[in-house]
Amino acid sequence: MRISRRAATTIIGVTLASLAVSMIFWRVLGEAGIVIALAIFTGAILLALAWVHGRLLAQQARHHHALLEKTNTDYRQIEALSSLLWTLTPDLPLPRMRGWAASPDFLKELAEIILATRPGLVVETGSGVSTVVAGYCLRRLGRGRIVSLDHDPKLAAATRATLSLHDLHEVATVVDAPLTNVTVGGTAWRWYDTSSLKIDEPIDILVIDGPPGTTQALARYPAVPVFHGRMHDGSIILADDAKREDERQILSMWEKEFGLEPDFIDTETGACILRRRKPASP
Ligand SMILES: C[S@@+](CC[C@H](N)C(=O)[O-])C[C@H]1O[C@@H](n2cnc3c(N)ncnc32)[C@H](O)[C@@H]1O
Structure with a gap:
């Protein structure tokens, strides 16, 4: 698996930020703070995953559409070419x-x-x-x-x-x-x-x-x-x-x-x- 430098920086940044926030929650709210912080971070990660999934689906739909268009165009050219060749011999x-x-x-x-x-x-x-x-x-x-x-x-x-x-x-x-x-x-x-x-x-x-x-x-x-x-x-x-x-x-x-x-x-x-x-x- 290849991870870009930007993605690696984001992952390290988010991990450090979540650690810092969890410690603050723990200091302020005690043990309950850690549970709350964990729930917030799990929700945030699920939200980010859903966003990425949506983007990937949209991108896949665009590629699929472009591929269909290209296949149709290519087919029309082959169809035109074969009728041309049959006509001109x-x-x-x-x-x-x-x-x-x-x-x-x-x-x-x-x-x-x-x-x-x-x-x-x-x-x-x-x-x-x-x-x-x-x-x-x-x-x-x-x-x-x-x-x-x-x-x-x-x-x-x-x-x-x-x-x-x-x-x-x-x-x-x-x-x-x-x-x-x-x-x-x-x-x-x-x-x-x-x-x-x-x-x-x-x-x-x-x-x-x-x-x-x-x-x-x-x-x-x-x-x-x-x-x-x-x-x-x-x-x-x-x-x-x-x-x-x-x-x-x-x-x-x-x-x-x-x-x-x-x-x-x-x-x-x-x-x-x-x-x-x-x-x-x-
Ligand atoms: C659109 S092309 C004409 C194509 C021609 N009616 C045909 O069916 O092959 C217009 C002009 O581009 C030039 N041309 C053709 N092939 C080229 C190429 N591979 N690179 C640069 N110019 C080219 C030729 O001088 C041609 O007259």
């Missing part, structure tokens, strides 16, 4: 998911949207496993392509290499887009340099999963102002990390400024689908 293992990369439940939403809407052009900010998943969906549809912007040349090259290994380079491309100064609404932002992005057709789906939130406050805000003019009434925006405070703020800015209707999805990191709000019927 990839030729090779997929790159890692979760953490910096998208979670399986977000990727499942992405696959469902692409397969249901049969887009001609998907534009993505932040490449990775999501680009590979989108590539598989588009190859399966036999139409459309995805162009993904990445500010980090190493990660862009890694995604490119994965796309080649999976033989998806004809439907999925990664464009090097270092962060540069982009002025939106009179404000300067650090955002992707889109000068190498060559697209003529309208964007059917815009996937927003970059740049990383650490690059600046509201880092992903410019995505909609920059691409809005290239979108049409039926275009869909799919944003990841909608549970983050910054993203919540960005989503409500887009909603107000561009008349977009947000639809939140309870994925691991939160996802949001935005569509143009339909004009109210007369």
